[in-house]
Amino acid sequence: MVWAESVPRVWRERAKKYRLLGGKCPACGSVVYPHRQVCPYCGSEGLQLVELPRKGRVISYTVIRHPPSDFVGKEPYVVAIVELEGGARVLAQLTDVKPEEVREGMEVEAVFRRYREQSPDGIIEYGIKFRPAH
């Protein structure tokens, strides 16, 4: 169960979630995911919309064995911090890999995957996961 089931909430984020749309700060040069108005590091406004590289490496990871209610039945699954080429960091699931095969520093690439269902009759949420790079 998702606490706040909502179609528009998923719809409005779709471009950022499906295409890894980030922001580049005109002042400090930081690249962040997802795109937003204000740079979290220096406070500058007007971040440029950029499509982020789809390759990166695992900075840290965990294996979720006790999931929240909307992921029950999918455990165990791996959630990782992925640093993309260019420096933006994304929190995402890893896929097409066994939990015991994941390593820090592992090279990964973005793929489009299903994340969760808001309820049995609700909208299905999709987004980017990462798999070992080929």
Added chain:
Amino acid sequence: MKRVFIVGAGATKVGEHWDRSLRDLAVEALLAAVRDAGIDKRDVQALYVGNMMSGELQGQEHLGALVATWAGMAGVAAFKVEAACASGGAALHQAYLAVASGLYDCVAVVGVEKMTDALPHDVTSALLTAEDQEYVVFTGATFVGLNALVYRMYMSRYGVKQEDVARFAVHCHKMAVNNPYAQFRREVTLEEVMSSPPIADPIRLLECAPVGDGAAALVLCNEDFLKRSPRDVLVEVAGSAVATDILSVHERRDPLAMAGFRKAAEAAMKRAGIEAKDVDVLEVHDAFTVLGVLTLEALGYAPPGKGWQLVAEGQLEPGGEIPTNTMGGLKARGHPVGGTGVYQVFDIVRQLRGEAGANQVEGAEIGLAQNLGGVAGTVAVHVLRRVR
């Protein structure tokens, strides 16, 4: 600014209170604090309720009026303060500001959480309302998982073994044995911690604060109002500060930096005119063992990567270099989320008044409590000083 004193402190035992509701717990703690202050509850001019999840777990908001009504205090200025697991510390900060500003002479704060009304997966989901729903909760990460990301980085960077970090839980359980308010009054061994099931690798079950119910309350007042209380040993809120960090750890330039730890502690200590070395009793927010160790390092009690040594040497026990979580901390006293920040100060008040029993830190004069929300996205720090 007026000086602010704690004249009353009360709490319920932390535990699985199947027979008691959120309002029952809050009222019990609040009335205990008022009785402890030796004042009339009608003298309390404002009430701050620290709570995180009543909306999700009880479908109940508007806690200010609810608790005031059931405590027989309707009419008082009252509202809920929410800052995830730092709700209690944030509510205390509001109470402090209210008296320091001179607007009120006497106020109360109660931190409360009732977690056992809901199923475990739903509690996990409710806790996640503290994180970014669109880009973090969406991934299926849990709070244990987010802390596990930090834990793995910490071990890799400093070459620290999990056994060393996990020792923090053993310490907390040992301390809780002598705390009648604690959820778990029994010791655990390092072997038990390390062989408990993994929840989110590398974090194991016995490295996590438990789910529990409880409420703690404090009565705060200014110098003039003190004359109405019969207490002779007083505790002053010498410093109170709240700081935030970038919400999600993966977005922080260094996920191990924990900038909020230092920022809030430095602000509170500056206000109190003390340094970290002056602290006699420390309460840290050990929701997971690694957070306890990271805090010891951030406050300068140990160099980075070496916090575990203080635990291993027994320096966190009464009589040690820096007595820490002497009533069991989040791990063993318990972590009724919105209550925790107030429980920490309740525990320090007992130490400063010399009421800590077998775990008394002799001559304790200065205490510091650190309360975290999320993965330290919010940090509330209070410095308490005994005043004769």
